[in-house]
Amino acid sequence: MSNSPRSSIIPLEDYSFPDAPTINRAEAWYELVRQKFLQARSKRTVTDDHLSRTDLDTVKELIAEPECRPLMSLLNDKCKNPDESFLELLIIPPCDSAGIIESWAQESGHQVLEPPSRDVLSSQLAPELPQLDGHGLLVIPRLEYWFIRHHRGLRHVSSLLKMIRQCDRPVLVSCNSWCWRYLAHVVDTDLVLPEPIAFEAFNARRLRDWLNELSSSDGTDKVRFLDVNDGHDIMAGDDVSVRFEELADLSLGIPWVAWQLWRRSLRTADEREAEEAVDSEESGKPKATEKKQTNSDIKTLWVTNNPSPLIPLGHEPESLRLLHALLIHDSLSVEELADVLPNIGESQITSALIRAGFIEVFDDQLRVRASAYPAVRSGLSAAGIPTGAI
Amino acid sequence: MDELNDSKEKASSLINNLDDISFGLIVIIIAVSWIAIATTRFLLPMLASRVPSRFRLYLLTLVPIIRLVVLVVAFIMIIPIIFNITMQNFFVIAGAVSVALGFAFKDLATSLIAGVVALLERTYRPGDWVKVGKDYGEVQSVGLRSIRLRTLNDDIVTITHDRIWTENISNSNDGDATLMCVTDFYLAPTHDPVKVRMALMNVAITSAYLNFDRPVSVIVSETPSATHYQLKAYPYDMRDQMQFSSDLTVRGKQAIREAGAEGAHAPASVDYA
Numbered sequence: 001m002s003n004s005p006r007s008s009i010i011p012l013e014d015y016s017f018p019d020a021p022t023i024n025r026a027e028a029w030y031e032l033v034r035q036k037f038l039q040a041r042s043k044r045t046v047t048d049d050h051l052s053r054t055d056l057d058t059v060k061e062l063i064a065e066p067e068c069r070p071l072m073s074l075l076n077d078k079c080k081n082p083d084e085s086f087l088e089l090l091i092i093p094p095c096d097s098a099g100i101i102e103s104w105a106q107e108s109g110h111q112v113l114e115p116p117s118r119d120v121l122s123s124q125l126a127p128e129l130p131q132l133d134g135h136g137l138l139v140i141p142r143l144e145y146w147f148i149r150h151h152r153g154l155r156h157v158s159s160l161l162k163m164i165r166q167c168d169r170p171v172l173v174s175c176n177s178w179c180w181r182y183l184a185h186v187v188d189t190d191l192v193l194p195e196p197i198a199f200e201a202f203n204a205r206r207l208r209d210w211l212n213e214l215s216s217s218d219g220t221d222k223v224r225f226l227d228v229n230d231g232h233d234i235m236a237g238d239d240v241s242v243r244f245e246e247l248a249d250l251s252l253g254i255p256w257v258a259w260q261l262w263r264r265s266l267r268t269a270d271e272r273e274a275e276e277a278v279d280s281e282e283s284g285k286p287k288a289t290e291k292k293q294t295n296s297d298i299k300t301l302w303v304t305n306n307p308s309p310l311i312p313l314g315h316e317p318e319s320l321r322l323l324h325a326l327l328i329h330d331s332l333s334v335e336e337l338a339d340v341l342p343n344i345g346e347s348q349i350t351s352a353l354i355r356a357g358f359i360e361v362f363d364d365q366l367r368v369r370a371s372a373y374p375a376v377r378s379g380l381s382a383a384g385i386p387t388g389a390i
Numbered sequence: 391m392d393e394l395n396d397s398k399e400k401a402s403s404l405i406n407n408l409d410d411i412s413f414g415l416i417v418i419i420i421a422v423s424w425i426a427i428a429t430t431r432f433l434l435p436m437l438a439s440r441v442p443s444r445f446r447l448y449l450l451t452l453v454p455i456i457r458l459v460v461l462v463v464a465f466i467m468i469i470p471i472i473f474n475i476t477m478q479n480f481f482v483i484a485g486a487v488s489v490a491l492g493f494a495f496k497d498l499a500t501s502l503i504a505g506v507v508a509l510l511e512r513t514y515r516p517g518d519w520v521k522v523g524k525d526y527g528e529v530q531s532v533g534l535r536s537i538r539l540r541t542l543n544d545d546i547v548t549i550t551h552d553r554i555w556t557e558n559i560s561n562s563n564d565g566d567a568t569l570m571c572v573t574d575f576y577l578a579p580t581h582d583p584v585k586v587r588m589a590l591m592n593v594a595i596t597s598a599y600l601n602f603d604r605p606v607s608v609i610v611s612e613t614p615s616a617t618h619y620q621l622k623a624y625p626y627d628m629r630d631q632m633q634f635s636s637d638l639t640v641r642g643k644q645a646i647r648e649a650g651a652e653g654a655h656a657p658a659s660v661d662y663a
Contacts, residue, residue: 053466124648151592151645185602186595307627317630321598341598343633384626385565386603 009078010279011093012177012196012389015066018203019106020249021242038314052142071199071255072104077198079110079172082137086170089193092389094176094327095370097362100173101141110172111136114146118336122150127159130168136284138139140164143175143183144330149340154187161192177388178327185386198390208235210255228267228304250306250374257317260371265306308375318349320383323358323368323376327388331367404479406472415466421487421572423464430456431531436518448501450516454509454532459463461534497552501535502550508532513559519569519628521560529627542632567574568601568624569633573638578618583610583617594623597641599634645658 063123078088087235092100105112111134116127134140147157164171173193175183184190202210212235215223225234234241237308247265251258311319326332332340334350350366353359359373368376381387430453466532473479489634491499507513513535514520525547527539540545553559563569577586589609594606602623613616621642625634647651 080535149596149598151589151596152648153596154592184601317627325598336482340596342637343598386601387624 007073008200009090009197010200012029012198015198015201015390018201018248018253019245021245026338042323042345042367051362071100072107073103074199075104076108079108079137079170082170082172086137086172087164087194088219089196090172090173090174090196091177091196091390092174093181093255093257093373094178094330094388095368095373096176096256097256098256098368099141101139101172104243105139105141105172112137113138115142118145118148118333121146121148121156121306122153122339124152127156129159130163131327132163132169132171137170137172140171140173142330143173144179144328146334147183147187147328148336149182149325157183157189158187160186161189165192175319176327176330177390178324179330180390181386181388182328195294199240200247201278202251202255202258204240205255207248207251207255207301208240208244211259214259223299223301225266225303227299232302252374252377254370254373254390256371257370260369261306261374265304266301268301269353274343308335309372310347311358311375311379312352312356315349316379317383318343319353319358320385321348323354324380324385326359326368327376327380330364331365333364334366337366399614403474403476404482406474411472416471419464419467423460426460427457427551430433430460430483435516447515447517447567451565453516457534458506459511463642491595496659498535500552500555501550505532505534505536505556505589508551508554512565514561517630518565519562521562522553523557527548563628567627567628568626569631570624571635571638573621573635573642573645574638575619575621575642576613576654577619577646577651578654579612579615579617581617583648584653585649586619589649590619590621590642593638593645594621598622599625599627599630599637643660 041231075090079086090101102112112129115131120127143157143160144159147154154354164173177198180189180196214373215225226232227234227241232241234243246300247258247261251261321341322337329336329340337350350359354366358369359366360369377387434449434453434456438446441449469487473483509532514529514532516529516532519527520529520539522539525539525541527541527544527547528541528581530538536548536550539549541547557611575590587610590608591606593604594600594608598604606621606623609619609620609622621638623634623638625631643653
């Protein structure tokens with residue numbers, strides 16, 4: 001990380017997505033037009049089902065899921081010695097399955113306010129007022145767990161906002177960008193909480209340095225990452241590879257989205273050779289491949305293109321409503337989904353979206369996969385559904 | 391005899407000599423115009439169904455405008471090929487056309503002129519949701535003589551443009567991407583209106599169809615035997631207006647029950663419409 005410029009925490013309105021490489025933008029337009037007008041479907045969609053177990057294990061072994069340490073150190077700086085009037089609202093991008101704010105708060109010894117269980121959010125019982133008394137910084141992570149989009153589901157978050165207004169201790173509130181957009185409009189959260197702040201986007205150089213550091217820090221095997229198109233080592237040299245510019249653009253500068261996309265773009269040699277054989281067969285032309293001499297001490301991973309998942313054809317409106325509901329709540333069980341979306345909560349769309357790689361199931365909770373987030377965001381935006389700032 | 395010769399001369403100078411009229415060119419102009427219009431009518435709606443919904447209305451609006459421009463250009467190109475255009479001839483042609491239209495094609499001419507006015511005034515555009523008389527639906531196409539509406543019951547209704555002279559045209563979205571949906575509830579007067587109003591507000595702001603960038607409001611009024619609640623909100627896609635209203639109705643009734651209110655039982659003589 002030493003070579004990359006240190007990022008910072010910035011006002012949410014100043015958040016800007018990393019620039020796309022020009023060639024990538026042109027390719028993206030071509031792909032969009034091809035899909036829209038030629039009804040073309042991707043022949044390959046890279047999901048866990050399509051990768052063999054061995055390959056995924058190998059990748060996981062070589063690159064452990066990151067904790068986003070750079071962001072945690074920024075939080076430490078931001079929340080150093082807060083006074084009583086300290087009140088900050090930190091907006092984080094969605095699909096944060098690791099819970100960066102909770103992890104940081106627990107590690108730093110700050111008190112964390114637990115959200116009520118989802119069962120009581122929509123029950124007919126009057127909400128219990130949260131207790132915010134105490135000393136030191138109070139961290140309220142994941143505001144999205146304090147409400148459910150149901151006609152009885154907004155009372156807890158309203159009570160919480162009232163208590164925050166009266167609270168005389170430092171408070172750090174965080175929620176994802178989609179939840180924030182929703183709450184700011186329907187319960188006027190923006191009138192109670194201060195102007196939101198956010199982590200600066202990871203640009204291409206920062207992503208490269210971070211991913212390079214992650215792959216070399218666990219110390220088991222040395223890994224080199226070769227571009228499947230030209231065989232170049234994309235981590236070598238000072239210049240940032242176009243691969244990382246593409247990754248920064250596609251991931252919208254969100255580190256955990258970038259990491260998932262990165263992980264999914266990696267192949268072991270056998271896998272790549274198999275795919276090349278298929279490609280050559282389909283195109284009828286032999287494909288130029290560069291065989292690299294592999295050193296037994298160095299593992300080689302090939303970096304491939306990452307096709308976006310496709311929304312089930314003919315079910316776009318229902319799928320988008322479902323994905324939107326998941327984004328503003330972070331995650332929902334099937335039963336909660338039926339409460340939030342009475343018409344489609346119990347339909348088969350959920351299964352189709354899981355199969356297509358948009359949703360994952362974790363502890364009986366459905367949530368949008370980080371790797372599918374860019375596709376989900378652009379789909380929702382195109383449909384005119386209000387989107388989160390990040 | 392002199393008068394007859396004069397008339398012949400006038401006639402021959404009004405219309406170009408047949409040998410000078412290039413019928414091939416006229417056919418080419420008509421064919422190119424027809425192809426341009428047909429392509430526009432096919433291509434733009436197809437594009438509109440595939441681009442992000444915020445661009446859909448812009449593309450649909452272009453169809454009648456392009457057609458009008460093509461027709462006017464074709465007309466301007468063909469007239470000098472057939473007629474010898476001078477100021478005197480112009481008045482002769484205009485007079486003849488006026489008489490013909492006035493007697494034979496009065497209604498058609500009225501509709502054509504109304505169509506141009508509607509286009510310029512933007513009374514309705516393809517993609518708009520309009521109400522003309524008792525017919526409410528989405529404007530599918532705007533022709534020279536009429537518009538075609540697709541109603542909520544999936545009927546196609548053809549309405550001539552000349553209705554704009556005599557009737558009010560209600561346009562629900564006026565080129566915008568969304569429109570206000572009003573859902574009515576009639577409740578027996580013995581209830582707590584503050585509770586019910588809050589419950590209905592919560593129903594609207596938690597709907598999956600809601601465009602929450604737009605305002606939501608609940609309007610309350612008294613009728614002879616019921617308290618009338620109007621829940622006003624915007625869906626993010628106006629094509630979902632019926633599903634949105636149904637969602638508000640179903641969940642609204644549940645919320646009203648929980649708020650301790652019940653629906654009004656209307657006496658047979660009261661017409662709420």
